[in-house]
Amino acid sequence: MPEKVTLLSVYRYLPQTNCGECGEPNCMAFASKLLDRRATPDNCPPLKKPKYKEQLAKLIELIAPPIKEVKLGVGENLVKIGGKEVMYRHELTYHNPTAIAIDVSDTMDDDKIVERCKKIESISIVRIGDTLKVNMIAVRCASKDPDRFSYVVSLVARSCNLPLILCSFDPKILRAALEKGQVANKRPLLYAVTEENWREFSELAKQYDCPVAVFAPNNLSLIKSLIKTLQAIGIHDIVIDAGSYTEGNLLRDSVNNFIMIRRAAIKRGDKDLGYPIMAVPAVVWMVENQEPVIASYREACMASLFMNRFADLLIMHTSEIWALLPVLTLRQNIYTDPRKPVSVESGLRVIGKPDEKSPVFLTTNFALTYFTVANDLESAGINCYLLVLDAEGLAVEVSVAGGQFNPSKVKDLFTSSGIEKMVKHKKLIIPGLAARLKGEIEDLTGWEVIVGPRDSSQIKSFLTKYWA
Amino acid sequence: MAIFLGDEIEEKEEIKALMKSLAKFIEKLGDLELENVEIRAEELTFIIQPMVGFTAQIPQITQKVEKKIETLLKAEFSPPIETYPGTITEVKIGATRSEGGSRRKVIKIGGEKTMPFYSFEALNPNKPAIAMDIFDMPIELAKSVRQHFEDVMHDPAEWAKRQVEDFGAEIVSLNLISTDPLIKDTSPKEAAKTVENVLQAVDVPLIIGGSGNKAKDPLVLEAAAEVASGERCILNSANIDNDYKRIARAAKQHNHIVVAFTPMDINNQKKLNRLLLDEGLSKEQIIIDPTTAALGYGLDYTLSLMERIKLAGLLGDPDLQMPILASTSNSWGAREAWMKSEEWGPKEYRGPLWETVTTITAMMAGGDLFMLSHPATVRIIKRLIESLYGEVNADQRIQDWITDIGL
Numbered sequence A: 001m002p003e004k005v006t007l008l009s010v011y012r013y014l015p016q017t018n019c020g021e022c023g024e025p026n027c028m029a030f031a032s033k034l035l036d037r038r039a040t041p042d043n044c045p046p047l048k049k050p051k052y053k054e055q056l057a058k059l060i061e062l063i064a065p066p067i068k069e070v071k072l073g074v075g076e077n078l079v080k081i082g083g084k085e086v087m088y089r090h091e092l093t094y095h096n097p098t099a100i101a102i103d104v105s106d107t108m109d110d111d112k113i114v115e116r117c118k119k120i121e122s123i124s125i126v127r128i129g130d131t132l133k134v135n136m137i138a139v140r141c142a143s144k145d146p147d148r149f150s151y152v153v154s155l156v157a158r159s160c161n162l163p164l165i166l167c168s169f170d171p172k173i174l175r176a177a178l179e180k181g182q183v184a185n186k187r188p189l190l191y192a193v194t195e196e197n198w199r200e201f202s203e204l205a206k207q208y209d210c211p212v213a214v215f216a217p218n219n220l221s222l223i224k225s226l227i228k229t230l231q232a233i234g235i236h237d238i239v240i241d242a243g244s245y246t247e248g249n250l251l252r253d254s255v256n257n258f259i260m261i262r263r264a265a266i267k268r269g270d271k272d273l274g275y276p277i278m279a280v281p282a283v284v285w286m287v288e289n290q291e292p293v294i295a296s297y298r299e300a301c302m303a304s305l306f307m308n309r310f311a312d313l314l315i316m317h318t319s320e321i322w323a324l325l326p327v328l329t330l331r332q333n334i335y336t337d338p339r340k341p342v343s344v345e346s347g348l349r350v351i352g353k354p355d356e357k358s359p360v361f362l363t364t365n366f367a368l369t370y371f372t373v374a375n376d377l378e379s380a381g382i383n384c385y386l387l388v389l390d391a392e393g394l395a396v397e398v399s400v401a402g403g404q405f406n407p408s409k410v411k412d413l414f415t416s417s418g419i420e421k422m423v424k425h426k427k428l429i430i431p432g433l434a435a436r437l438k439g440e441i442e443d444l445t446g447w448e449v450i451v452g453p454r455d456s457s458q459i460k461s462f463l464t465k466y467w468a
Numbered sequence B: 001m002a003i004f005l006g007d008e009i010e011e012k013e014e015i016k017a018l019m020k021s022l023a024k025f026i027e028k029l030g031d032l033e034l035e036n037v038e039i040r041a042e043e044l045t046f047i048i049q050p051m052v053g054f055t056a057q058i059p060q061i062t063q064k065v066e067k068k069i070e071t072l073l074k075a076e077f078s079p080p081i082e083t084y085p086g087t088i089t090e091v092k093i094g095a096t097r098s099e100g101g102s103r104r105k106v107i108k109i110g111g112e113k114t115m116p117f118y119s120f121e122a123l124n125p126n127k128p129a130i131a132m133d134i135f136d137m138p139i140e141l142a143k144s145v146r147q148h149f150e151d152v153m154h155d156p157a158e159w160a161k162r163q164v165e166d167f168g169a170e171i172v173s174l175n176l177i178s179t180d181p182l183i184k185d186t187s188p189k190e191a192a193k194t195v196e197n198v199l200q201a202v203d204v205p206l207i208i209g210g211s212g213n214k215a216k217d218p219l220v221l222e223a224a225a226e227v228a229s230g231e232r233c234i235l236n237s238a239n240i241d242n243d244y245k246r247i248a249r250a251a252k253q254h255n256h257i258v259v260a261f262t263p264m265d266i267n268n269q270k271k272l273n274r275l276l277l278d279e280g281l282s283k284e285q286i287i288i289d290p291t292t293a294a295l296g297y298g299l300d301y302t303l304s305l306m307e308r309i310k311l312a313g314l315l316g317d318p319d320l321q322m323p324i325l326a327s328t329s330n331s332w333g334a335r336e337a338w339m340k341s342e343e344w345g346p347k348e349y350r351g352p353l354w355e356t357v358t359t360i361t362a363m364m365a366g367g368d369l370f371m372l373s374h375p376a377t378v379r380i381i382k383r384l385i386e387s388l389y390g391e392v393n394a395d396q397r398i399q400d401w402i403t404d405i406g407l
């Protein structure tokens, strides 16, 4: 944080009654929790009293992160972006995963529009307990026709529940959409304020209380000017689009711009740049006569690149799942808590209804490995025991190489789980990637070790071959 | 500092009371320690002072908010440049005839003065380098990878040529996996022959990898180092729990570079790097591999580790100033890269993209040298690096993207 927020400066705005309603012994203790983000002002009920209204507002301002949190949309699908406090994720968990929007053009046929909206909304992939989804739809006015655009906006709003980004540089067109598109009270992101349109555009944003994007490709002084102006007008929900070029030296400039914006806001306390940043990887589709596969591939690369360098919102064009899956997975990776190991409890799991003749499998406690293996066993309808080894939250290959997955831990797991009393045989199936531990495990436990497949998706065919 | 804008008398009274009680509180306690946070009485005085005469400022602030804006407010941006006290060590891979080897091409990596691609503050002197994997026996590989060299997998020398001549590998990464006692238990001597053959077949530098067997690898790498004497190959790898001393000795004696591999642990990484330096290797002879996990399978750890290591090196930690090797071809272990699935779409595209996205992430986090499998990844990553170094002049217009994207 650029200006150091002290414990006392936070304490000053608390009620100081030491009432304990927050669950802390006193207000000072609560202040220290606020300071390291383990609590929010919400957790102090007395602060909600009218007499503390000003204090509360000031407190919120004082502890606000250097990158403003901007809310897009309303209701259950509301998307929060920004709210970042650090440059690198090892410093403190990143908040608010990058929102991903997919575009819809108003020049498409109506039924195609409905179809596309439904497709975008239905994308849903379950991965380690999370559901990966696309968060928004960006409606582009390519027709340049206010009536057509407002009609399509209302059509999109009726076809799905995702928050919208309304894209046009013409304030008249956006005004039409807000007046007739039936989304005026849904806080769509208005894209975008430019050097030419800022007067009318800012009126619109104020009148409808909508967040806005500012667009000035590769011109950070202009970005700052536009934002300064918007702030003076009283607009504070802003998203920065400094242009996301995808080719050659312009790509270099864009990546530099993203880094500079974020650093200026976090390290220098530049209030003009303390907003979420957006990228539009969809621009790769502006190249004519391009193979769609190539464009989708490149777009996914650009989305990943910009997400790695601070993008809080992406507008994409591809709706190909093979191209979106890596991007959604990368987002999940970047936004996990780096201080928290992604692991499950070690020990014995019972899958189906095993008996004393059932096979015994071994895997590690890395959450994804465990869930994948357990899921594969279950869906193959295999009744068995699954031993989950404490490999310090690492996957099989890595933990075998690193020694966290070792024979003596396997022996300990035998003892603590009591598996030796549950089955009559003495056969253990280990992951294919742990093959090199076979001999040592056999020596240490006296069990026969069978090397299983390298990936648990092959378990069923493996069993029919190797398990009578 | 703007504090307490409230203009009701009642509230002001309250604030006064608040500050009074707070001052008393601090007075009483003097230095107060609370959950690792220390506050001193001076700090409090400092905070209270701006309160004095604050009321006078209020009208001014209100006015500012209501003013009508007629013209764009001007603002100038200046790049927030930082300098770092440390530099990453530059490592030269491969040696030409005049340097005691036989390579036509040598590659330099490392030498960074700033984080990757922060070119607004400094241009890092060396581009990340691309190595492509080959193995000393045909192995199981995803079909979309295998199809590019299926016909030469029985012959490492031909395979190496394919990677260099057809796919643009800057370095060949030869993995001697058949030496694993559980696979073929190829002897170090025989493995060294393969190394010789590959050295003769291509003129780029080599990474020589073992099988991962802790007992055998040092012997295999030692034999390989000897036949490749003077070539400045990269021996992959020394671990805390293998005979790293033997590997270091061989590297020193025959002018090679050693990979210091640790499984996702920055402290062990530092320790191993120091141990290797203690064995007499120079800093220019060490590359670190802090473990590359695949996208979706721990890449988050890898990326944060690489960023931490790179930053620590730039901030001056001598034990972490070595360039980073990222074996991003590991991404083919992810089932999303190779498994057939209706839900995930065609694996022919998904596979290479999985590797590409893993590599992009490792590259933005600080990787200096990548081991890759798929030719498409190599092509895209190379083009990306050239772009990020500004070597390609683009004429791209994005202003009209709203109307010009097409359907």
Ligand code: SF4
Residues within 6 Å of the ligand: A014, A015, A016, A017, A018, A019, A020, A021, A022, A023, A024, A025, A026, A027, A028, A030, A031, A043, A044, A045, A046, A047
């Ligand atoms: S609830 Fe609020 S007033 Fe009560 S102790 Fe906690 S911080 Fe203090």
